[in-house]
Amino acid sequence: MRRESAVRAVIPPSRRRRPTPREARTSLPGNPQSPAAARRFVRTTLTHWTGPVVLDRLVDDAVLLVSELVTNAVVHAGTDVGLLCRLEDTADDGTALVVEISDHHPARPIRGGLAPVGQETPEFGHGLQLVSGLAAAWGITYRPGTKTVWARLPVDSREQPHPALGGLTADGDHGDVLGPRQDPEDQDWVNRGALTFLAEASDLLAGQLDEEHVAALAGQLLVPRLADWCAVWLTDEADRLGQGGADGFATGSRPARVWHGSENRIEDLRQALENDPPVLPLPASDPERSGPVPVPWPKAAFGDGDPTGAALAFRLAAGGRPLGTLMIGRAGLLRFPDEVTGLVEDFGRRVALAIGAARQYTRQATISRVLQRGLLPSAVAEIPGMRSALVYEPREAGGPGGDFYDVFPAGDGRWCFALGDVQGKGPEAAVVIGLARPWLRLLAREGYQVGEVLDRLNQLLLDDATEAADAAARALAAAGGPSVPPEGPLPRFLSVLYGELVPVDGGVRCTLASAGHPLPLVLGADGVVRAAAKPQVLLGVVEEAAYRTETFDLRSGETLLCVTDGVTERRAGRRQFDDGDGLATALAGCAGLTAPLVAERIRTLVHAFAPEPPEDDLALLVLQTV
Known part of the structure; x- marks a missing residue:
């Protein structure tokens, strides 16, 4: 993934573009369902376009970027937005995908407390951190009554598969990425990609002050890059104090976030996982051991005709205390390859540290609020x-x-x-x-x-x-x-x-x-x-x-x-x-x-x-x- 966090573009792409080969736009109302609608619109639009090959990685990056910006505009500010996707040719980047998210009421007061229907936790945006991490260039254009955030994602630079995944092909096959990789040069390339992925994940997780935000961001980073679906459990107060259930098993976890690459499967997956949550034994020697543990495939979430797959659970722990569980799954596999499990294990440690830091902040903020009320x-x-x-x-x-x-x-x-x-x-x-x-x-x-x-x-x-x-x-x-x-x-x-x-x-x-x-x-x-x-x-x-x-x-x-x-x-x-x-x-x-x-x-x-x-x-x- 290319990262240019300090790009400063003064002229938006719409003012210096060549004739547009593909362009689509939509309007989204100011309600909590709009981020999901934006994701469906982008994925459907890019999938049906012809001409330059639109790769899965480009679609994934565009979906993630649009989802976050629409979330910020709609869920946080309660505003209506316009969404435009455009493929264009530029002298600098060759063929590029340009997305524009326009906030039609930028002066409307921010409101809070909105929760999407059918979800326990609202979606939280991370805004320009993701824009700078995914886009080759981006900018903000202000016009009377409108604020537009635009970003350019080059298509040519995404002709190679995502380095954290390996050989993801343009037609959606997972190729040999989920099987053994024997080529030392390929393995070295995957390792370099893994370091990039972890570095960028660390940047995005750092400074998050709410554990629900951390769980939401973890799901969006893993799906669909490393898994078809992901779930994050967080422990209750008993587990936060280091207590556990019988036979050394952790108890009291709750599914804080469930994420699937297909929007219509999220609720079925959530219900299936709530009915049959992963139960991981507490390691006697190393309470922070986070290695992968195979868990049953949640068949109840999928139809009889759907393929089964591999599912893994990773313990989230920091400072000697259990914090929760991270679970991933990929359909059509007997087992995850070692490079993917190792990468997710490292990623899980970063998620655990971010959750621990967020909880520490929450405890301090709670003490401060109580103290303030008394003073x-x-x-x-x-x-x-x-x-x-x-x-x-x-x-x-x-x-x-x-x-x-x-x-x-x-x-x-x-x-x-x-x-x-x-x-x-x-x-x-x-x-x-x-x-x-x-x-x-x-x-x-x-x-x-x-x-x-x-x-x-x-x-x-x-x-x-x-x-x-x-x-x-x-x-x-x-x-x-x-x-x-x-x-x-x-x-x-x-x-x-x-x-x-x-x-x-x-x-x-x-x-x-x-x-x-x-x-x-x-x-x-x-x-x-x-x-x-x-x-x-x-x-x-x-x-x-x-x-x-x-x-x-x-x-x-x-x-x-x-x-x-x-x-x-x-x-x-x-x-x-x-x-x-x-x-x-x-x-x-x-x-x-x-x-x-x-x-x-x-x-x-x-x-x-x-x-x-x-x-x-x-x-x-x-x-x-x-």
Whole structure:
């Protein structure tokens, strides 16, 4: 398989092509069945074309490429697409197949949660990774209302069979690839092809963060290149913990993905394999042994007139734990050749590593989500006479981030709010947030004034946060995480904007203080923006610091904007978002907007400030009198 991952073509092939010998197009609706329809369309179209010989390998590559791009457009974005296939002659590549996938609604919001009818797991696309891996040239063309991804697959370069398979012939016979190969030169050629296949498979599997994605990609890589069909089982929680059934057999596996070269056989094959799953003995000496184990041919999935074949199962294990089973089958064989079984065994190890990495990520993400829910309030309290809006986006999706927020009633007609930013991320930051937010609530409800609350929280951080953060870091290091720096525990600093709100006639009285935090801004009813506090030192830095407060009234229609430095220090090259009073200018442009619209406008401007995603957590709180 030819791989040119850095091809940059500016002019799409449709603008410099010679007369087209063959061209076919179709439209696909925005529903989960469209990837399957696209595969059938491409396979049928290429099979019936005459002229240049269209080889099985070219068909397979085209089907895989189109399937992935249509999946991305339809399943992920929910859009309708147009699909065009064309054979053309070019000066560079000779005869080539050009495919174009046009997204007719590229600006439609992405939606999730779609699952194809009749399948437990949705199809997931891998997009331009596969395009760059399969195509000699590719590009993206933008026109009004349309985004088109095109790719050119040369026919001439595919006149030789796929190197991982050996002698696959143009008419579909499997030739001698599935029988013994005696020619040393041929064997050397197969070995080189196997290395290419494994290298590209590793690239595609690397970085997948969902084990279902890994299983789906494994099936698409193996079928039909190395097998007629493939199935991937994943273990349940008992097997993940290294437990097993009686007599040393693995139990509790579920078929995560079943794939067949013929679309209409997938469901029958799935049912047959679910009724009679492979049961592999757990090796006593080497739990990660992944050698092929012959398993019965699933006759129930095929008619009486269909030939039987060979089926093999490979154990998927990593880190001493069973992860699942990979099963392949090829009709018309008594046994798979050694070069194919060896190649699939190596491929299975890569699949197992990818599944293990995905599960580790899932465990960490789950812990982070649970921790995040415990560190942040479940809802923002409603304040009489005010509307509020919050934007909270931790840099790492699911958190925990270093920013926190809170809005809560403090009793006696008082409501309090806080927006903070802890130095650092991860468990150490979580420890500080876990100290700061409950203490803010406790001190406020005990009747302490704004300045007094910050004074006491500052002393608490100086006394306790460093020791607690160090203990968390050491516990993480003991579990295999980053170790504590040799120079000892790092001090933990906290910037916070903390305030108290009391409804009064005609508005709300606000008393607040900023401890090392970006200053809050007030947007007046007249459209004028002013700072609402003065800068003071961070919490956790100076012993016995005395924090001063500012008190003012927010009248009807006035807006208070509080942000973390993820907003003010958002970078585009050397510029920051708040350079030249950029935040105040942005807020002035929000005159007349409600609190939710103010929050969304500021968020949009921050994201649009630079093409790259934000490098820091982002939090902003809008409080508006009514």
